[in-house]
Amino acid sequence: MLVEPKPLVGDVPRLVGLDGNNKMSKSLGNAIDLDSTQEEVSEKINKATTDPARIHKTDIGHPEICPVYAYHQAFRKEGSDEIYESCKKGQIGCMGCKQKITQSINDLLEPMRERRIVYQNDSKKVDEILMAGTEKARLVAKETMQEVREAMSMNYF
Template sequence: MKNRILTGDRVTGKLHLGHYVGSLKNRVELQHQYETYLLLADVQALTTHFENPELIKENLRQVALDYLAAGIDPEKSTIFVQSLIPEIAELTAYYSMFVTVNSLKHNPTIKAEARARGNSEMNYGFLGYPISQTADITFCKATLVPVGEDQIPHIEQTRKIVRRFNQLYKPILVEPTALVGEVPRLVGLDGNNKMSKSMGNALVLDSTKDEVNEKIKKAKTDPSRIHKNDPGNPEICPIYAYHQAFNKEQSNEIFEGCKKGQIGCMECKQKIAGSINDLLEPMRDKRNQYQNNPKRVDEILMSGTERARQIAKETMLEVREAMGLNYFS
């Protein structure tokens, strides 16, 4: 059997260029090597959108369109909806019985995200996110989970939960391995934070050509450059970081030109806007095709969810038998 990958996104809004360079581009490549399951995490989106659940319906379809436009092939990858796999919720409940609150509180990723969001009192769903994530990974017995280094603690928590379950009951669950890659963090258009739609510093993947040009035009650059011929510091300039991500061939030339004051910020921005639009143009075309055929998108999601559900049912039969919960079989 091919190694099976589980990855996905919380459906909190359209994906942006940061998502593309950080994970989506890699997923498109990995689907040709591995059996790939892509999770539309609508339940986990409620950890921050519980007051506005009506937003999730639209966000779910927008993220699905982002996947398909970027090159995810529904014949190679199974795209499925988390809330429509009740076995994930059942597994989450079982795991939560033997995972301590203390271990969750000390998960470094949870601690960091809590600080960033200013959560003095975390809700249960947010605190228990690693348990829910473990259920996502294990219901389909994924062997590999693509992550950046900052997500390794989550995968370690998953491995501990799997080992504990297998020791307590029966060794039926697969202990997944983190597929660690270099996940670049794309600086936001404001130059101060990672790209994030909630911070208003992102370029979403369905941006029009004019929107890209306008947002890049207003993006922050090296604050020390006042005049076109002033020597610059490209290593601290967000626009140069975009050249490294989307215009690699010219990035060395841009670096030297900026350092020597031979290229102005406006010219530099025009070049990177052109490169980004070259990347997004085929995505726009493919997105329009799917957007004009919403029935096809729904078919892809329903078909993928049905495939995932079938695997979930098989796993839960084994889980209930191992735990002695198959009362009437």
Template sequence: IQSMIPEIAELTVFFSMFVTVNLLRHNPTVKAESKSSSFDEMSYGFLGYPVSQAADITFCKASVVPVGDDQLPHLELTRKIVRRFNELYKPVFTEPMALLSETPRLIGTDGNAKMSKSLGNTITLDSSAEEVTRIIKKAVTDPARLHKHDPGHPEICPIFAYHRAFLPLESADIRESCMHGKIGCAACKERITAGLEQIFIPMRERRAYYAARPKLVDEILASGTQYTRCIARETMNEVREAMNLNYFDLPMKTYLEGVN
């Protein structure tokens, strides 16, 4: 639980000294989120979120980070911060490398942007079978296709993007049938709905198992948090030592003599 790892907040403060406001303002994700949210003014926390992400990545000395291509600017900022810290003080951190996801970025069900909870155009992993069916039925398809036998344009259709991501073995057949007007949008939606259902069934079963055992979930979270705090403490001890901030690690007599 991130909020129970105060070392991340401490490291965020240190890292914030290495990043200019101008650099943060030009982060593509920050710019896009600010525009879509119509923020007149950005709070310090919102603008500095990429710095917090850098602390998330580095406090446990991650060397590889799985990301989508839209997160690459965040990771590059992390790499810059790590290089700056290591140059100024000592090599405490490793420059993390990106492990790009092979799954294409999913278009939202409204067809206008990537899936985003804030935009309400998502299919959540905890959706029921009925919810998935309802969402897919309402989802946007090829806007240029008016009739069932019209030639389709799968490359601009969100539903085909889902086929390609989740039913790759069938996607070539779907693409060919769509382009030649051999399958209608309704039938195409039924096939992806059935495919998603097969993916979601084991997820729902596992979720139900833990939902029925809240104490077990608490124990897992507590254990994971305790283990993570141990790692965080070790890292921050190294950071404070490198920055000469470990005052009270010195014997008290030596410390007081230094003050006098």
């Protein structure tokens, strides 16, 4: 039985880019790539736009308009409330906030970096995985197309 697919786009909030102006985009240069090194992540986050009204660490912050806080909500859910409160009270500066999210993003990316190295050094394994995936996709597509033809009464063969 065919099931109508439901869209996934729109259910997930988009993160604003590191520049604070546009959606995160590789072409705009305001994104963190999944293959970024720890140093690249740190450099990109350190350049990220923060609350423009905050000049000093002790100034009262506005995390609801700070792009870096949005990253905390996405990647440090368990610590985002603490960041929110500390920022609102002027107890944490933007650099301290950026250091925490940098660590969380690097922790998230580290297993990907490790797996990437394994596959970069074994192109034969990558080819095997791609071939197996292609064969599996062919089988699923064949079955799906049979269901489509039957559902549309186009089962001529």
